[in-house]
Amino acid sequence: MALSPELCKKMYTDMWRIRLFEEEANRQTSLGSVVGALHMYCGEEAVAVGVCSNLRDDDYVLGTHRSHGHCLAKGAESHRMMAELFGKATGTCGGKGGSMHIADFSLNMLGANGIVGAGIAPATGAALASKLRGTDQVSVCFFGDGAAARGTFHEGIGLGALWKLPVVYVCENNQYQQWVPRMNVAVLDSVADMAGSYAIPGVSVDGQNLVEVHEVAGEAVERARKGGGPTLIEARTYRFYGHSLGDEEQYRSSEEVDEMRTNHDPIQTFLSTMMEQGWLTEEEDTEIQNQVKDEIAEAVRFAEESPYPTPDNVTTDVLAPEQEVA
């Protein structure tokens, strides 16, 4: 999808939506309104936005435990996501999923996932469904660098490659698998190099650079849509926060984090690009940020005012309400 000023503004806005949604969720956690694990995506916004900006509404996305960004980039509503984090009945999953399991099937966002690497084969399956139905929908699976060590990476990508399915595998290599620097436990530096095992294209891209991610993902989505099969993209990125809230981050220096926040913030990098190209004025920038701030404030208000699910919801949604048996 060619870059236009309009698309760029939308992508820029989406990155701010992710950033401010999460920083607010973080704050709400410290206030005790949001409970459970919160895996912050901040710092990686260019990956979700750069990839999803190439997708149609009917394309499939499967995510990870760190998926607020994927959901928002696919178009999920921030107020229903915030309500989900609050455990409210109005949440995207009615308060049954929480941060690690947000899904919005109306957008074909088939779910974040609490198990590392567990989305890869299902994304392949969703792509198989598109092929069987004869549609040109594309599936995208996001996963972290830790997932590349799992058997599901090998099995899922292996099947996608075997059947040349319309799927794009996007590895968000944020350099750390939980509390361990990736290269302490990996042999290959680049996950993209693993694509050779499946005879599919493997591309490594600077995940802090929205324009580059958008272009690389655009080619991969186009190839998938036209029947050219899967692509493995490695977006080299960085999370500005720890693995989850409360992480003491003893495995990396504060200088390293500061350097990334200062010089490799995907939002600031893209802002500079837009300013250089004359695609955005300072006034528009302020307007966008204020608009997103309002959206997030409204999301919190909605979450706070929403009711909790009632006890009868404990036993619903285990199986379909009416079993079709004959």
Next chain:
Amino acid sequence: MMRTLTFSEALREALHEEMERDETIFVIGEDVITHGGPYKVTDGIAERFPERIFETPIAEAGIMGVGVGAAMAGMNPVVEIMYMDFVTCAMDEVVNQAAKMRYMTGGQASVPMVIRLPCGVGRLLAAQHSQIMESWFMHVPGLQVVVPSTPGDAKGLLKSAIRSPDPVLFFEYKRIYTSTGEVPDGDHTIPIGQAKICREGEDATVVAIGPMVQKSLEAAVLLEDDGYDVEVVDARSLSPLDTETICESVSRTGHAVVCGEDSSFAGAASEIAAVIGENCFRDLKGPVVRVGSPHVPMPFSSELVKHVVPEVPDITEAVSRVMM
């Protein structure tokens, strides 16, 4: 009209008929095309529905995960795991993915997937190719566990399983693939969650699972000589479990024996026995007894196997014991 078919033929017929009826159904598994599956259940599907059968590399987690994703995206996969023992290689996909999706997404997701599991002792293949483990999956909310014992039920239950909007673990005991029985013509379906009284009796209820049903019917004939009129209930569906039919029968007869081929310890029979104990205590005239295999891995030697798999004498002995 009835026809006599083998268990395998009945399953094959169900698959063919359902695939003809609904284009969203596809078959996926190891050796399902070239060999027609190890028990020939998928034979002929590749010729008739070449676009809807996928022969895979040996990758159970991948196969199961593809099934989950395709199901969430609106298809109806029928996954074949060559030997049920190998489902342990795909437990995340079954337990954390297929079973949880509807709940975690607040009812948005549906995973209409059938997982076919050839199980139990067949040819002597020892401990890694003979397991049953129905109770592992009974314990997981969001999964349905179905165990047909006759060709007629195999066809009717597989059709219902394929039409179910939720995942079904479909247990096929290898030893009864070649058994024969009557299968009704037409669109024969059997609702999941309904037990069947196979033989009526007044003195004791034998609740049986899978191949233990036929053995229980044989035991009931032998027990007539001892003056016992035994009722035999085929559980057919272990989750959901038809507690109503089971408890009604036991309350009427006052005696209960629960038979499964798997180890009784924390097995399917144990759950059924517990349900009977909770619901029928005041009607029971004796203890609820389980018949099953000892808590050991399946051995190889036939001389050892015959001391593991429960047979007719184990049932007659158990019934006699509870009647004392």
